[in-house]
Amino acid sequence: MSFDVLQDKIIAMKNPTVAGLDARIDYVPAHIRQAAYAEYGKGLKGAVEAIYQFNVGLIDALCDIVPAVKPQSAYYENLGWQGMEMLERTIQYAKSKGLYVIADIKRGDIGSTASAYAEGWLSGTAVEGETFKTFDADCVTLNGYMGSDSINPFLDAAKAEDKAVFALVKTSNPGSGELQDVGVNRGGTVYGVMARLLEKLGQGTEGKYGYTRVGAVTGATHPAELAQIRTMMPHTFLLVPGYGAQGGTAEDVKFAFQENGHGAIVNSSRGIMCAWKKTGGDGHDFQEAARNAAIAMRDDICRFTTIQ
Amino acid sequence: MSFDVLQDKIIAMKNPTVAGLDARIDYVPAHIRQAAYAEYGKGLKGAVEAIYQFNVGLIDALCDIVPAVKPQSAYYENLGWQGMEMLERTIQYAKSKGLYVIADIKRGDIGSTASAYAEGWLSGTAVEGETFKTFDADCVTLNGYMGSDSINPFLDAAKAEDKAVFALVKTSNPGSGELQDVGVNRGGTVYGVMARLLEKLGQGTEGKYGYTRVGAVTGATHPAELAQIRTMMPHTFLLVPGYGAQGGTAEDVKFAFQENGHGAIVNSSRGIMCAWKKTGGDGHDFQEAARNAAIAMRDDICRFTTIQ
Numbered sequence: 001m002s003f004d005v006l007q008d009k010i011i012a013m014k015n016p017t018v019a020g021l022d023a024r025i026d027y028v029p030a031h032i033r034q035a036a037y038a039e040y041g042k043g044l045k046g047a048v049e050a051i052y053q054f055n056v057g058l059i060d061a062l063c064d065i066v067p068a069v070k071p072q073s074a075y076y077e078n079l080g081w082q083g084m085e086m087l088e089r090t091i092q093y094a095k096s097k098g099l100y101v102i103a104d105i106k107r108g109d110i111g112s113t114a115s116a117y118a119e120g121w122l123s124g125t126a127v128e129g130e131t132f133k134t135f136d137a138d139c140v141t142l143n144g145y146m147g148s149d150s151i152n153p154f155l156d157a158a159k160a161e162d163k164a165v166f167a168l169v170k171t172s173n174p175g176s177g178e179l180q181d182v183g184v185n186r187g188g189t190v191y192g193v194m195a196r197l198l199e200k201l202g203q204g205t206e207g208k209y210g211y212t213r214v215g216a217v218t219g220a221t222h223p224a225e226l227a228q229i230r231t232m233m234p235h236t237f238l239l240v241p242g243y244g245a246q247g248g249t250a251e252d253v254k255f256a257f258q259e260n261g262h263g264a265i266v267n268s269s270r271g272i273m274c275a276w277k278k279t280g281g282d283g284h285d286f287q288e289a290a291r292n293a294a295i296a297m298r299d300d301i302c303r304f305t306t307i308q
Numbered sequence: 309m310s311f312d313v314l315q316d317k318i319i320a321m322k323n324p325t326v327a328g329l330d331a332r333i334d335y336v337p338a339h340i341r342q343a344a345y346a347e348y349g350k351g352l353k354g355a356v357e358a359i360y361q362f363n364v365g366l367i368d369a370l371c372d373i374v375p376a377v378k379p380q381s382a383y384y385e386n387l388g389w390q391g392m393e394m395l396e397r398t399i400q401y402a403k404s405k406g407l408y409v410i411a412d413i414k415r416g417d418i419g420s421t422a423s424a425y426a427e428g429w430l431s432g433t434a435v436e437g438e439t440f441k442t443f444d445a446d447c448v449t450l451n452g453y454m455g456s457d458s459i460n461p462f463l464d465a466a467k468a469e470d471k472a473v474f475a476l477v478k479t480s481n482p483g484s485g486e487l488q489d490v491g492v493n494r495g496g497t498v499y500g501v502m503a504r505l506l507e508k509l510g511q512g513t514e515g516k517y518g519y520t521r522v523g524a525v526t527g528a529t530h531p532a533e534l535a536q537i538r539t540m541m542p543h544t545f546l547l548v549p550g551y552g553a554q555g556g557t558a559e560d561v562k563f564a565f566q567e568n569g570h571g572a573i574v575n576s577s578r579g580i581m582c583a584w585k586k587t588g589g590d591g592h593d594f595q596e597a598a599r600n601a602a603i604a605m606r607d608d609i610c611r612f613t614t615i616q
Binding site (some may be wrong): 009024025035037042043044046047063072074077078079080081082083084085087089095106108109110112113114116117119120121125127128130132134135143144145146147148149150154169172174175176177178179180183184185190191194214239241255295 | 332354385476481482494505564
């Protein structure tokens with residue numbers, strides 16, 4: 001679904017945040033793990049089913065207060081094909097609960113290879129004339145180091161399916177500057193070149209809120225750059241990782257939003273998923289803890305940003 | 309396995325090429341497709357099994373003349389979790405036939421997320437103290453736009469498992485220059501910054517041939533840049549896509565090799581997989597056609613490059 005749908009949800013819930021679904025097995029409370037191991041064995045299948053039960057519990061606890069979830073592909077690939085099967089189920093379940101699903105895959109490839117990825121994640125794959133949708137997310141994250149060839153096949157799929165993409169601009173990690181901050185002869189930085197490229201690639205796909213189908217990933221840990229990118233990319237919806245565990249604050253992320261409080265969504269993963277580890281309990285309260293953490297994050301961000 | 313193992317195989321076979329295993333269902337001869345559909349239905353499962361039979365046939369036809377295969381993850385994700393299950397089988401089968409397996413995944417993420425990917429693809433995932441290997445390739449491709457944080461977790465896994473990685477430097481696609489060729493203030497280009505970063509990250513991991521565990525992807529379609537990168541990265545093993553269908557020639561790729569003919573491997577995907585489409589037959593000869601195409605590619609490259 002396009003960013004219009006996401007912005008609608010954000011406005012309706014007055015909550016510009018997305019909950020990461022990046023479950024490692026050690027994020028899952030012991031009682032869920034033990035039950036899954038008892039039924040499926042203490043191996044990959046047991047871990048997969050434990051994480052799925054945890055994901056379902058998180059989705060149930062969050063779906064009426066958080067507009068979107070962001071499963072991170074790494075934590076599913078980590079468990080092999082069984083993890084990928086569970087990712088398909090997780091995406092389907094989240095969508096069935098009305099959540100907007102951003103598959104955090106950071107793929108980047110070209111030509112027919114990029115088209116193959118776009119089919120797998122957005123538009124479906126044709127076998128002898130019939131189309132099969134598998135991962136079928138609403139939106140994916142991309143890495144545009146290879147240039148527009150690596151974005152356009154996804155953009156085509158997004159247009160056909162009324163979906164959208166986010167591509168990396170300035171990431172939240174300590175080493176992000178090694179390449180992204182390098183100054184370029186034409187003025188500005190490497191991430192600035194990427195920002196302009198993406199803003200241009202999206203042109204002509206603006207929805208009712210004025211954002212194109214090509215969003216940008218910009219970390220909360222670099223507030224000055226975030227403000228600069230918000231200005232450079234007026235038609236671009238921003239996905240902002242780095243709030244909470246990585247050090248970004250609500251005051252930092254306010255720069256991601258436009259004056260009306262539109263145009264960005266802030267991610268938290270561990271802060272919500274692992275909230276139960278801080279309540280002093282044994283994990284039976286993981287849903288309540290996640291919900292409380294999500295509400296606290298929403299309220300924290302809305303101290304500095306008012307969504308009209 | 310490290311680049312030592314790969315270079316050993318290349319020297320033994322006098323063949324510095326890698327065969328892509330990027331099967332789309334329409335690359336598979338009709339008789340294989342029909343047999344798979346008859347057994348598994350004309351859907352994802354039928355397509356997956358048809359491609360697996362095709363992969364097995366290609367591996368059998370190539371394993372005594374080609375040192376390595378490169379399955380491209382996109383063509384497996386394209387088919388959902390069932391495609392990923394088949395990728396695990398394909399990697400296992402290729403390894404059982406003595407082939408070096410480069411999983412072309414171009415992943416790029418940071419911190420614990422990059423570690424999760426590295427576990428899934430290289431070193432295995434721990435569940436309650438026991439380690440499970442799933443995709444278990446010898447080597448993966450990476451995208452370093454996010455900086456050294458996105459390479460180091462894979463490098464750690466590669467060191468622990470005696471494996472290796474390739475990261476993108478200058479890619480073979482028409483749009484590669486949009487970001488990679490941009491001139492930087494410190495001199496040179498964005499891909500030059502990436503080249504220096506990778507050469508440095510690998511330092512201290514050199515094997516018996518002098519190459520680190522951090523290889524670089526550099527397209528055959530830009531021979532001048534290829535020659536420059538070969539000089540800039542004397543301790544870096546190169547993976548060279550773009551030969552054949554994309555327009556790179558044997559004379560172009562000679563620049564990827566050092567004087568002794570070491571230090572690079574050239575990829576061909578469609579040229580080998582789809583060779584049967586050019587014989588005038590109905591695809592029953594796909595193994596012979598692939599083998600002949602692989603031999604022709606080897607001989608073509610060795611006209612300009614002598615492996616000592």
